[in-house]
Amino acid sequence: MHTIIKKCRSCQYEHLEPILNLGETCFGGLLSEDQDEDTMTAPLVLVFCPHCSLVQINATMPREILLLHDSAYYFPSSPAKLNYFREIAQRIIACRRLSANSLVIETAGKEGYALQSFVEKGIQTIGIVPDAAAAKTAMRRGINTLNTFFSRQLAETLRDRGKRADIFIANNLPAVPDLNDTVDGLKTILKNDGLAVVEVPYLLGMIDNNQFDMICHQRLSYFTATSLDRLFRRHGLYLNHLEQTALHGGSLRVFVEPIENVQESVRIRLDFENGRGINTMQPYAEFADNVQRVRRSLKTVLLDLKESGQRIVGYGAGARATTLLNYCGIDQAILDYIVDMNPLKQGHFMCGSHLPVYSPNKLVEDMPGYVVILALNYANEIIHQQQTYYLRGGEFIIPVPSPSIINEDEIYAILSQKRMNTGEKNRPLPLPVQSPG
Structure with a gap:
């Protein structure tokens, strides 16, 4: 169902250099109706073009599959x-x-x-x-x-x-x-x-x-x-x-x-x-090393919590969660389940990890000790939404850039924000003056 590119998607250069192999991975975000069934998989390999500096994955899924996920x-x-x-x-x-x-x-x-x-x-x-x-x-x-x-x-x-x-x-x-x-x-x-x-x-x-x-x-x-x-x-x-x-x-x-x-x-x-060396492999090789360290560290943090009797769940059943769970080998032995706001995902199972997906309402009903935020681009919104869970003693874990439990000061800083994650803190510069026609 997938093709492997032989040339850069931008400049067509043929000698692409591998950066990071995340393994044979379920197509991000597609869920299964049966806990023992997986959806389609494909390699997830990040590569670098030394000719035009584009970083890309080398597998291409058919557009029909992309649309299947979106629909x-x-x-x-x-x-x-x-x-x-x-x-x-x-x-x-x-x-x-x-x-x-x-x-x-x-x-x-x-x-x-x-x-x-x-x-x-x-x-x-x-x-x-x-x-x-x-x-x-x-x-x-x-x-x-x-x-x-x-x-x-x-x-x-x-x-x-x-x-x-x-x-x-x-x-x-x-x-x-x-x-x-x-x-x-x-x-x-x-x-x-x-x-x-x-x-x-x-x-x-x-x-x-x-x-x-x-x-x-x-x-x-x-x-x-x-x-x-x-x-x-x-x-x-x-x-x-x-x-x-x-x-x-x-x-x-x-x-x-x-x-x-x-x-x-x-x-x-x-x-x-240019000063960061983005035209060379150096920053990407360092990234690959850091990712491997994060994988080891996250697994250690979660296993230590599990062995101490804590219950852990995840928040977010999207493509980012699929990549992280599959690459880190996190499954039902570590997490109890996943929650997600999208009602169309609830009642299904994560591909690869086979974790069931429920409504976020389950967090307050069930009160697991820890929630791993797997939808990091919505972390602030998730914490705002789950104030009751936090105030009753629940904790949040952020897996990257390094696995950590969000502390009280960070939580209250997020909760005090009037607007979440909209970019207002880094106010953009004015638009360019229109070029003469």
Whole structure:
């Protein structure tokens, strides 16, 4: 069901170097209905391209399988993420002076929340959403939606119909099997004075925080500003400005245009990455060593708690949980069960570890001693949600960057936040001035 790439997804270089082998792993996030049954598996191997510096996995699952996952467990975005989308939309509207004659296109935007603020201002929008359930939700909310994948061919069709984008929003680049086709499509659909806003999890954030659980079959590419810059330039596009945000535990939001107008934010980041050695194997070899240490340490912490009579469960039944549990060998001998907010996952079993999935309500009813947070990108929201569990004596464990029990000061700092995980603490810089057409 999978193919192994022989060339870099970006530059087609043939001599890819292995970084980390996470083993034969269940396809992230797919659950089974039978406790003794596993869903499909594929190798999960991270590799490095020394030619363009792109880090990627070498197995590609069919897009139909990706859609199966999205459709089977479709669940609306969290409030924190909705606020996040609204904030960037409002900034774009103000700084780019969009009007009713403007067109904003978003690809793979799920239920269209990133476009909602544009619609409310009377701005034309098109959402390109492969997942049928999410597309229907977007259409019910008044978003003009195409239920298909974005590609160069689709971009050419839209262009020929007079639909070219003033703003193009893409947050799914890591999941794209054919990067060059997608970026070609972006170049085709964008007006000469248009702007593409692309957000990706930041590779340096992943390796600095030992977040190997972010590696999964759905996320094919892992970007730095350097690898993005090289990809876009190959297609006549220019990474002119960038920001770091808090999404996914640390992301890059890049602003890309057909006209070169590179700002200081990009030059500083490229110099920083070069100084970090991201064009060499060194930081990735260190990451692999750190991941192996985390695996040993996490297993030791959990086994010690188990041997002392404590009961432990996990929170989060997504792809990150699948990667972490499978690589670390954590199963029913260590965890009692998993809880997850998505009702479509409840009543199923984790692939590989065979752990049953229940509603988070079970935590207060059952009161296990410890909860391992497996959905780290929602850690703050989970702690807010489970205040009663904590106040009754429950404890939370964070597995990375190093396994630790969250202390009281950290808990109360999180609970005192008025807004969770939306990036407001690292206020982004202003949008770039529109390049002359």
